[in-house]
Amino acid sequence: MTAPEISVGIFTRPEADFTLHGLFQTPAGEIVSGSHKVSASGDKVVWKGGEWDELLLIPSSLDGDSFELQGVTIGINFHWQRKEKQRFRGTLRIIARDGEVTVINIVPIEEYITSVISSEMKASSSMSLLRAHAVISRSWVLARLMGQKAGDRSEMRDDADEIVRWWDNEEHSLFDVCADDHCQRYQGISRIQDSAFYAAADTRGIVLTTDGGTRICDARFSKCCGGVFEIFSTCWADEDERHTYLKPRRDWTDPTAFPNLTIEKNAAEWIEGYPWAFCRTTNKMILNQVLNSYDLSKNDIYRWTVTYTREELTNLVRVNLGRDLGTIQSLEPLARGMSGRIYRLRINGSKGSIVIGKELMIRRVLSDTHLKSSAFTVHVEGDTFTLRGAGWGHGVGLCQIGAAMMGETGYSWEEILRRYYPGAELTKLY
Numbered sequence: 001m002t003a004p005e006i007s008v009g010i011f012t013r014p015e016a017d018f019t020l021h022g023l024f025q026t027p028a029g030e031i032v033s034g035s036h037k038v039s040a041s042g043d044k045v046v047w048k049g050g051e052w053d054e055l056l057l058i059p060s061s062l063d064g065d066s067f068e069l070q071g072v073t074i075g076i077n078f079h080w081q082r083k084e085k086q087r088f089r090g091t092l093r094i095i096a097r098d099g100e101v102t103v104i105n106i107v108p109i110e111e112y113i114t115s116v117i118s119s120e121m122k123a124s125s126s127m128s129l130l131r132a133h134a135v136i137s138r139s140w141v142l143a144r145l146m147g148q149k150a151g152d153r154s155e156m157r158d159d160a161d162e163i164v165r166w167w168d169n170e171e172h173s174l175f176d177v178c179a180d181d182h183c184q185r186y187q188g189i190s191r192i193q194d195s196a197f198y199a200a201a202d203t204r205g206i207v208l209t210t211d212g213g214t215r216i217c218d219a220r221f222s223k224c225c226g227g228v229f230e231i232f233s234t235c236w237a238d239e240d241e242r243h244t245y246l247k248p249r250r251d252w253t254d255p256t257a258f259p260n261l262t263i264e265k266n267a268a269e270w271i272e273g274y275p276w277a278f279c280r281t282t283n284k285m286i287l288n289q290v291l292n293s294y295d296l297s298k299n300d301i302y303r304w305t306v307t308y309t310r311e312e313l314t315n316l317v318r319v320n321l322g323r324d325l326g327t328i329q330s331l332e333p334l335a336r337g338m339s340g341r342i343y344r345l346r347i348n349g350s351k352g353s354i355v356i357g358k359e360l361m362i363r364r365v366l367s368d369t370h371l372k373s374s375a376f377t378v379h380v381e382g383d384t385f386t387l388r389g390a391g392w393g394h395g396v397g398l399c400q401i402g403a404a405m406m407g408e409t410g411y412s413w414e415e416i417l418r419r420y421y422p423g424a425e426l427t428k429l430y
């Protein structure tokens, strides 16, 4: 195959301002340059006093020409959310739906990967980590382009005594991927780093595959596994047989040396212990490659503690669950995945009890944002609930802090990918 192009949705809003640096052309051959404003009238784009089905502005060169968008929001729903000016290469496409314009950037996939690696990763990262992430990022987006993602999947089962919810990455209808963390963070050429360019170029066209190279892997990753990788079904659908490369493995030199963490007693010892793992580090130079400075200041990633009063916990459960279980009496892990992450938890209150799952649902109910992970133990003393936990994120696939440590200590990007996706192959698609 040849390297495809990808359409990235930058934002949707009532109007947009953009500046074309260089010469752009419409399909009708009109040459356009300079600053412009567009708005929407129903499903029509309003531009230069006329109404258009869409606006397609193609640069005369991919290297020299670029366009700039005003007020792009980054970090949506994060504490550091802000607006900034961003610059992009490639084609600018603007469409309108229901009185709002959607601004889309169409770029060659390798340019997209370079930008994603620059936007998501720190310049201080090792080349091994950047190359590994380039392959993951490419695998993710190509799986989506080639229709190999199941897409739009979730489960919401609300019974009287059990609530099971999980969410998987939803697809977009007007473009392939969005520019925010929902898909992969993409900020055009605003922050391009040389190291990201080389990471993409060195791994050009390479993806993780399975089934003899016929299927692209679902290359999940999270911040910190907590010592052992989790399997797919703890977090999403029961599809472990489709994800044989997402195996439970210890994040250490002997990948099979770990206890059965689905057993409560083993899980408690593991989580409350401090076992060796690549991600067991407090080295700021390593952590800084994966975390932003706000998260770094707390230094509680591999093992962490959260304390609630009985009243706080009762309020959290009532607000987040929308049900009144009365005063919370206890939290009872019913089922744990391979990394010790709980995926069925019984919450017992004075007026009733309920079972919740899966992994992310538990993290959302027991926090006003997200609990770092669902690998935790519960200790109640008087009116104080202490959760002692391990890891950050779902723990499936690549552990970013572990991979950062591997890269820093001399492992290659191939070794990193083989550790976190055991059995997956590396296939060059173009």
Ligand SMILES: [Zn+2]
Residues within 6 Å of the ligand: 172, 177, 178, 179, 180, 182, 183, 184
């Ligand atoms: Zn998205």
Ligand SMILES: [Zn+2]
Residues within 6 Å of the ligand: 224, 225, 226, 227, 228, 251, 277, 278, 279, 399, 401, 402
């Ligand atoms: Zn790890």
